[in-house]
Amino acid sequence: MQDIFLVVFSFLFGMAFGSFANVCIYRVPEKKSLWFPPSACPACGYRLRWNDNIPVVSYLMLGGKCRSCKAGISFQYPLVEMLTGFLFALVYLNFGFSLDTLFVFVITTVLVVITGIDYKTMIIPNGTVLVLIIIGVLYSGFRLVFPGMFISEITIWDPVIGFFAASIPLYLIAIASKGGMGGGDIKLMAAAGLFLGWKGVLLAMFIGSVAGAIVSLVLIAFKLRNRKDLIPFGPYLCFGIFLAANYAPGIIAWYLGLFSI
Numbered sequence: 296m297q298d299i300f301l302v303v304f305s306f307l308f309g310m311a312f313g314s315f316a317n318v319c320i321y322r323v324p325e326k327k328s329l330w331f332p333p334s335a336c337p338a339c340g341y342r343l344r345w346n347d348n349i350p351v352v353s354y355l356m357l358g359g360k361c362r363s364c365k366a367g368i369s370f371q372y373p374l375v376e377m378l379t380g381f382l383f384a385l386v387y388l389n390f391g392f393s394l395d396t397l398f399v400f401v402i403t404t405v406l407v408v409i410t411g412i413d414y415k416t417m418i419i420p421n422g423t424v425l426v427l428i429i430i431g432v433l434y435s436g437f438r439l440v441f442p443g444m445f446i447s448e449i450t451i452w453d454p455v456i457g458f459f460a461a462s463i464p465l466y467l468i469a470i471a472s473k474g475g476m477g478g479g480d481i482k483l484m485a486a487a488g489l490f491l492g493w494k495g496v497l498l499a500m501f502i503g504s505v506a507g508a509i510v511s512l513v514l515i516a517f518k519l520r521n522r523k524d525l526i527p528f529g530p531y532l533c534f535g536i537f538l539a540a541n542y543a544p545g546i547i548a549w550y551l552g553l554f555s556i
């Protein structure tokens with residue numbers, strides 16, 4: 296019973312972080328401050344009050360329109376809030392009441408921000424990668440120094456090799472394809488390797504590549520995209536990183552088990 300309460304709490308906590316992720320997705324590409332000024336309607340400048348800022352609830356209460364000028368509010372807001380809430384609930388279900396959960400909550404939020412920005416602008420800003428590097432160093436550093444306090448176990452080689460394990464292959468692909476692979480994707484996978492370890496980051500790259508290929512083929516098949524259109528790779532890599540951060544040991548054990556019969 297207490298566990299259900301904490302899953303629901305994680306979902307609500309995630310929606311609040313999703314609300315902050317929305318601010319980041321809008322302001323980071325425009326190089327605006329995340330903290331000032333407070334949120335306002337982009338159409339009329341109306342300052343949002345506390346009751347305009349409740350994740351999802353305010354959007355529904357306002358019918359998706361600004362309280363002052365009735366301009367439409369992007370569906371991105373409730374979508375990102377619900378997605379982050381859902382992901383936080385998954386993280387809690389996986390790691391339970393632990394320090395891992397706190398670190399993966401923050402990692403998840405950064406992944407949502409990177410996904411949103413890369414989807415909209417085709418760029419992964421260096422600032423977002425830097426935040427991921429800092430979290431990666433802290434998460435792996437704490438696990439190495441205080442292994443008993445964490446659920447996931449690592450050795451010193453995990454972050455060290457992890458930093459290069461996916462980023463070097465991507466870098467070589469970037470050189471070979473002459474611009475088919477963005478520098479942001481390479482930096483993202485170097486940062487992710489710091490907390491995923493080398494096995495985890497290779498798994499993340501594999502999942503991201505397969506997911507990206509499947510979605511691209513479907514989009515081309517339904518003529519929603521042209522074969523020549525550039526499709527941002529970051530969101531798929533973030534999807535792979537999220538799955539690897541939570542389920543890498545289980546997925547790798549299952550995969551190896553396929554060959555052990």
Ligand SMILES: [Zn+2]
Binds near residue numbers: 336
């Ligand atoms: Zn307005």
